[in-house]
Structure formats: structure tokens, C-alpha cells
Amino acid sequence: MEFRQLLTFKKIVELQSFTKAADNLGYSQPTVTSHIHALEKHLGVKLFDRIGRNIVLTDTGNQLIKYVSQITDIYIQIEDMAKDQDITRGKIKIGAPETLTIYRLEPILREYRQTFPQADIVLINDSNAPMYEKLKRGEIDIAFQTAADYEYKDYVAIHLAYESFVLVANADCKIDSLESNPDQLVNECVIYNAKGCIYRLVFEDYLKSKHIVPHNSIELWSIEAIKQGVINGLGISMLPLITMKKDIDEGRLKVVDLHLKSDNVSTQLIYHKNKWLSKSMRVWIEIAKNHSRNWV
CATH class of the missing domain: 3.40.190.10 (Periplasmic binding protein-like II)
Structure with missing residues (x-):
């Protein structure tokens, strides 16, 4: 079993397609197929079922993806430790709904860009529920949401400001x-x-x-x-x-006027509780917290 086979498996699950995974990873489709066959042979189990044109994880595949996600997260953390020596060229992936992107994040983006002009920022617009899954799968590092105050089991939520x-x-x-x-x-x-x-x-x-x-x-x-x-x-x-x-x-x-009370709804910054906080993430969080003090 090779690490690249696990990466291929994870990418297929994320994209729900062997072909898309091959394009994303820069492999030929036969290479992707051979990675999965080798992985299935090594483990002695079947990982995918084909239903029509769709691929569906088997029960074993569903169990495996949880461990593979943990392994790849650790791999990324090891890489990030080295990158922390120079975060000016790192990448940070942010998720946020359209409203917060337009009306809250622009000053945060600007300061981060001014601080690290060579850094890459990937900003993904989505609603709350899909962002939880993206955080869980490691597709984004940090998410912003407007939601009722709540203690999450799997996520750390930092209160930024109440919204009216x-x-x-x-x-x-x-x-x-x-x-x-x-x-x-x-x-x-x-x-x-x-x-x-x-x-x-x-x-x-x-x-x-x-x-x-x-x-x-x-x-x-x-x-x-x-x-x-x-x-x-x-x-x-x-x-x-x-x-x-x-x-x-x-x-x-x-x-x-309707005298509506919504004092338990706030904008929050969230990340997965098992996510290792790289230096770029820590800097982003501090910039967001500083700007949120001036939000009205």
C-alpha cells in the first residue's frame, strides 16, 4: 500500500469520479484505476460499487475514508511545519457565504494580502452545512458563518460579532x-x-x-x-x-418595525477541532478578530 494510492482514493471520494480525480491529480485514468485495484488487493476488500454511471462507497470504503482523511491531514501538517518558516508563500483556503464575503471579509482579505503579498488565498462561497463537510474533509481551513450561538461537537467556533x-x-x-x-x-x-x-x-x-x-x-x-x-x-x-x-x-x-430579537445570532469563525493550526491560519484568525471589534 502506497501513500499516493490513499491520496487517489481520497480524491475520487471528493470528486465522485475516477475521471475527474485523474484530471485533478495529473494521472491517466488507467493509473487511477490501478491505484484503486492495488489498494483493494492489498486490503482484501472492495472499496467502490458501481450503480449505473455512479460510484458509491462500500461500507468498508466509508470506514477507510475516515482514516485516510486523518492520514492526509497529518501529512499536510508535516508539510505545513516546514512552510511555517516562510508563510509568505503559503496557501490558505477560506469558506464563507456570499453575504459575509461581500460585507465582512474584504478588509480581512486586504490586510492579509498586504501582510503576505505572495501568499495564495482560495475563497469558496457556500452555505453553512456544505462548509461543515468541507472543513471535515480538509477542503477548506477556516469558515465564516452567521448562525445561532451553539457549542459544536467537532468544530471550534470563535464568536466575532452579533448581527442585526x-x-x-x-x-x-x-x-x-x-x-x-x-x-x-x-x-x-x-x-x-x-x-x-x-x-x-x-x-x-x-x-x-x-x-x-x-x-x-x-x-x-x-x-x-x-x-x-x-x-x-x-x-x-x-x-x-x-x-x-x-x-x-x-x-x-x-x-x-417588528421588534424582532435576534441577539443570539452571530458571525463566527470556525475550524475543525482536529485541524492543526498552521501559522498562516493563526495569523488569519488574529486579523479577523481584530477587524470584528469594529463591526457594527
């Missing part, structure tokens, strides 16, 4: 407050972000608590698309204050 959410409407909307009559929302079109998004969950919980079922809704993925939809009178939406503040201040949007 606001219900916004077109400046010409006649609704100013929902405090005394939340049923006004029934006839409004609600513009939601993607399912599972924390501010959608907060808003849905509010609607449920008031027994409100809007007559119609629109679901959009992009924050900018939602913002423009609200500005142009398509409907109302709940979003983080940071994404709407400029448009509110300049009169394009108005806040609809």
Missing part, C-alpha cells in the same frame, strides 16, 4: 410597523433567501409565531437580487442590517 436583522420594504410601502398589526404581511409578497439561511429561518420563526402565512413569495439566492427586488417594489424581505444600511440611509429602502 431588519425587515425592509420599498420606500413607498405604506406599512411602517407590524408591532400592533402583523397581519398586514399576509397580503405582501415575501422575498426569501435560500432555504436553510439563518435570516430566512429567523423570519420564518417570526411568521410562525404570529400565525402568518403570506399569500405569495419569491425565493432568490443572491443578496443583490433580493435588494434590487425590494427596491423595485417586488416585495419585502428580512436581511442582515449590514447588507441594507446604505440603501436605508439613502432612502431607497425603509425599515418595517
Whole structure:
């Protein structure tokens, strides 16, 4: 059994394809296939089943990938120890949703780039649940998320700042407050972000608590698309204050008062508890913590 065979196995699992793994690793497809055959022969087990055009891990394969991930993490840690002598040329992989990338991370990215101009930064936009898996598989080093405060079993979460959410409407909307009559929302079109998004969950919980079922809704993925939809009178939406503040201040949007409490929702920096913190990660974390002190 060779280490490169384990790396090939891990890459196939990540990409769900022998062909894609071969392209990613710079091998021919027969080489990738031979790596897996050699590994299966050495272990005396089958690692993959083929179902139609799809490949599926066997029970043994599912067990093996856990150990292979640990082995490759240790290998990366050994390499990182040497790279720590000169992190100016290292690579750091960050995961974050679109909102935080646009409205929170830019100053952090800029300072890190100014500090280490030759360093590589890989920034992956995704929602919370997929980022947990990417952290677990070692595909990203650090993730940022906005979520309810929670003690994670497998992840370290560093609190950065609490976030405020606001219900916004077109400046010409006649609704100013929902405090005394939340049923006004029934006839409004609600513009939601993607399912599972924390501010959608907060808003849905509010609607449920008031027994409100809007007559119609629109679901959009992009924050900018939602913002423009609200500005142009398509409907109302709940979003983080940071994404709407400029448009509110300049009169394009108005806040609809609903006295919502979301003081347990914060932006957090998270990493896997078993992840070895390289110097580049430690520097990134300190820069993020310093900038978060000025977030409003």
C-alpha cells in the first residue's frame, strides 16, 4: 500500500469520479484505476460499487475514508511545519457565504494580502452545512458563518460579532410597523433567501409565531437580487442590517418595525477541532478578530 494510492482514493471520494480525480491529480485514468485495484488487493476488500454511471462507497470504503482523511491531514501538517518558516508563500483556503464575503471579509482579505503579498488565498462561497463537510474533509481551513450561538461537537467556533436583522420594504410601502398589526404581511409578497439561511429561518420563526402565512413569495439566492427586488417594489424581505444600511440611509429602502430579537445570532469563525493550526491560519484568525471589534 502506497501513500499516493490513499491520496487517489481520497480524491475520487471528493470528486465522485475516477475521471475527474485523474484530471485533478495529473494521472491517466488507467493509473487511477490501478491505484484503486492495488489498494483493494492489498486490503482484501472492495472499496467502490458501481450503480449505473455512479460510484458509491462500500461500507468498508466509508470506514477507510475516515482514516485516510486523518492520514492526509497529518501529512499536510508535516508539510505545513516546514512552510511555517516562510508563510509568505503559503496557501490558505477560506469558506464563507456570499453575504459575509461581500460585507465582512474584504478588509480581512486586504490586510492579509498586504501582510503576505505572495501568499495564495482560495475563497469558496457556500452555505453553512456544505462548509461543515468541507472543513471535515480538509477542503477548506477556516469558515465564516452567521448562525445561532451553539457549542459544536467537532468544530471550534470563535464568536466575532452579533448581527442585526431588519425587515425592509420599498420606500413607498405604506406599512411602517407590524408591532400592533402583523397581519398586514399576509397580503405582501415575501422575498426569501435560500432555504436553510439563518435570516430566512429567523423570519420564518417570526411568521410562525404570529400565525402568518403570506399569500405569495419569491425565493432568490443572491443578496443583490433580493435588494434590487425590494427596491423595485417586488416585495419585502428580512436581511442582515449590514447588507441594507446604505440603501436605508439613502432612502431607497425603509425599515418595517417588528421588534424582532435576534441577539443570539452571530458571525463566527470556525475550524475543525482536529485541524492543526498552521501559522498562516493563526495569523488569519488574529486579523479577523481584530477587524470584528469594529463591526457594527
